[in-house]
Amino acid sequence: MQKLNIDSDRQHLVNVEVGENVRIFDFVNAYGCSIDDGTKVGSFVEIQRGAFIGKHCKISSHTFICEGVRIGDGVFIGHNVSFINDLFPRAVNPDGSQQSDADWQVVETVIGDRVSIGTSVTILGGVTIGEGAMIGAGSVVTKDVPARAVVAGNPGRIIRYLEE
Numbered sequence: 001m002q003k004l005n006i007d008s009d010r011q012h013l014v015n016v017e018v019g020e021n022v023r024i025f026d027f028v029n030a031y032g033c034s035i036d037d038g039t040k041v042g043s044f045v046e047i048q049r050g051a052f053i054g055k056h057c058k059i060s061s062h063t064f065i066c067e068g069v070r071i072g073d074g075v076f077i078g079h080n081v082s083f084i085n086d087l088f089p090r091a092v093n094p095d096g097s098q099q100s101d102a103d104w105q106v107v108e109t110v111i112g113d114r115v116s117i118g119t120s121v122t123i124l125g126g127v128t129i130g131e132g133a134m135i136g137a138g139s140v141v142t143k144d145v146p147a148r149a150v151v152a153g154n155p156g157r158i159i160r161y162l163e164e
Contacts, residue, residue, distance in 0.1 A: 001034065016047075019055065033065075036073070050106070054113070068106035068125065075111055078119035078137065083109055085125045112147065132162060 001017040010026040019037035024030070028041055032049025035041065039053055042061035047053070051065045054073035059065070061079050068085040071077070085106050092098055107125030111117070115129050118137030129135065129145040136152030136159075145151050148162040 001036075015049075025061075042079075060119070068108045069111070070108065071111045072113035072115065072131070074114045076116045078117055078121065080120045081117055082122045083125075084123065085109065087125055134162065 001019050003015065003017055006013040011024065012029045013024065014031040016030045017034040019035065021038045022035050023040045025041065025043045027043045028045050030047040033047045033051040033053070035047070035053045036055040038056040039059070041047070041059045042063070044062045045059055045065070047065045048067040050067040051069045053059065053065070053071045054075065056073060057071060057075045057077070059077045063077055063079065063081045064083060066083050066085045069083045086104055087107055090099060093103055109123060109125055110128045112129055112131035112133065114132045116134045118135055118139065120138050121135050121141065123141045127141055127144055129141065130147030130149065132148045133145045134150045135141060135145070135156065136150070138154070139152050139156040140154040141151065142155040145156070148164065149158045150160045150162060151157065152159050
């Protein structure tokens with residue numbers, strides 16, 4: 001992997017590790033993350049520090065991948081997908097002081113290989129989505145998803161399983 005540091009009007013890539021044949025389109029904000037071989041990242045995507053994206057993934061435009069998200073190989077992520085890494089977000093502490101990184105802990109989210117996540121899905125922190133699962137557009141994933149499950153709705157519910 002090579003490390004990128006690009007700050008221009010069209011991209012902000014700071015301390016980003018990228019593999020071979022990675023394609024990153026305009027207006028991407030990424031910092032302190034890793035993007036493995038053959039992955040394509042669409043426009044208007046943010047990838048935060050500590051996030052990892054596997055090989056041969058497709059990350060569609062307007063997606064937010066926060067710290068603590070681990071994405072396996074061959075994953076499709078539709079447009080406008082949001083990951084959450086804080087289950088109890090607050091701007092200030094009980095004493096009224098502004099919160100800092102020291103005031104919360106990252107909640108890790110794991111996406112297995114060959115998962116497909118539809119447009120406008122929200123995935124809560126601490127969730128694991130199993131290999132080959134499919135998440136329907138507009139779903140809100142609030143709990144773990146087994147391998148090859150098809151999930152849809154708010155909250156997301158298993159509606160069937162894909163055959164191997």
